[in-house]
Amino acid sequence: MNELITSTAAQLAEKLSAKEVSSEEVAQAHLDRIGEVDGGERGVHAFLHVNSEEALAVAREVDAIRAAGGDDAAALHPLAGVPIAIKDLIVTVGQPTTAGSRILEGWMSPYDATVIKKIRAAKLPILGKTNLDEFAMGSSTEHSAFGPTRNPWDLDRIPGGSGGGSAAAVAAFEAPLALGTDTGGSIRQPGAVTGTVGVKPTYGAVSRYGAIAMASSLDQIGPVSRSVLDAALLQELIGGHDPFDSTSLTDPFDTLVAAARNGSVEGLRIGVVKELGGEGYQAGVEARFRDAVELLRGAGAQVVEVSCPNFKYALGAYYLIMPSEVSSNLAKFDGVRYGLRVLPKDGPLTIERVMGATRAAGFGDEAKRRIILGTYALSAGYYDAYYGSAQKVRTLIQRDFDAAFAQADVLISPTAPTTAFKLGEKLDDPLAMYLNDVATIPANLAGVPGLSLPGGLADEDGLPVGIQLLAPAREDARLYRVGAALESLLEAQWGGPLLAKAPVLGGVK
């Protein structure tokens, strides 16, 4: 395979600044790869829109600045000219933003998300918009209105969700970097099942302005990549305080890259979360997880077991809080301000009936299910028992984390209980689908950062297993330090990155 597409973003950045390759060549190589493996009946289908013209124009602009030299060339961002894919939940001027939903099919945003403004300022060519479960609701990308994405490791399996498109694009070498959003695991779980890296930053570390809201108190934009260092480079670029997001933190997050370049676990206390394992976890997932823990112990980490007894309520609390926020956030899709408008087949043409017909036609099954569930949880008579109790559970989970972080610097668990399952396998069983996020949800409820990195292949099916690291709020740098250390220990065992073991797609490797 072309080295331009198998390189990490950090490697590409070096080659670009050394003028060994041009940005245009790099962008073109990725667009060619997209053309080669993304389309057709058995294509990966990571992309909903490919942005060739603009991507190449930005790449040529970077090349021209570099060729001219001087202050402008010196001032280029280290990632200038390194292409990126964007989850189609994040709004972009000049490209459609659909959120994976018929209700927004073809919609053009009149403004850019803050993260997009930062990416444009740093001159990363945007390759296109990636597929997702409708409004980021799902764990398999099968709830996209525009068809599922396939897992590059096995095209009959799911790439995780909701950000299956971003993870698959990176795993299939269609992009070195991508943006995701994570409400209950939508960056980390796709990372786990595709053998890639995904990070949910501390809530507020990256502006949510321009990410179409699913559950505002849980949503977070974060990086998707093939290495821990690449994720750090991208999080530093997109992070920082934003006056357009009232929940944005003012803390600096500027030591992430340094942490990723200085991976080490010597003397660090690493807590194995007792409740995130056992029943429901695949044997091969647990085996790779134990191997990773032993590697860390061998590298000088002090491994302790921690207990988070209230995590057993996390999934329940999440499936009350999230749909409640969904029912409110999705009320704006009313057939008036943007997107689809459908007129009722018969009867009087009132706005209320137009809304009913528009939302019936525009939303898919899972979106409807969550809106109705949220409407139920917020109704008079149930509010205290459901929504109110779920918010109390949130407090209990934060206390569990506080206690665990008193004993350990970083927590560790499998990212997802299983490897990638078959397309269609869980589509008719919402509860089975929801269980995929059992290990990732606690971080969203508490606002703490989480990182998933490849932990190897499960013995029974040869598919990637994800290892999740969790740190206290605002301590994202710890994830990168430990993540980079574990990554290099594992890659030393494998003799290279895990993705080198993935089956060949498209052309000759």
Place this chain on the structure above:
Amino acid sequence: MAEITRDDVAHLAQLARIEMSPEELDKMAGELAHIVDAVKSVSEAAGPDVPATSHPIALSNVFREDTVGHVLTPEEALSGAPDAEDDRFKVPAILDEE
């Protein structure tokens, strides 16, 4: 199992402004009952002394100067609207004729 009838779902769907067929209502009632059963243990998790958390990272309100910030032009704001007239969103009748 949680008692969620088809009429309950019809009422919720009406509140949520989603038109649903009788078949959809039946299916949703069954699914909702299952999901509610699976999540209802949260109501037993915390006692009355546990405060609720609505936001993951505690923040306090701050003030800024009252200056005009970034705003969309009427053209931008209306660019995705299904119908517009005179710089305004245009909607079908608000009230039924009856």
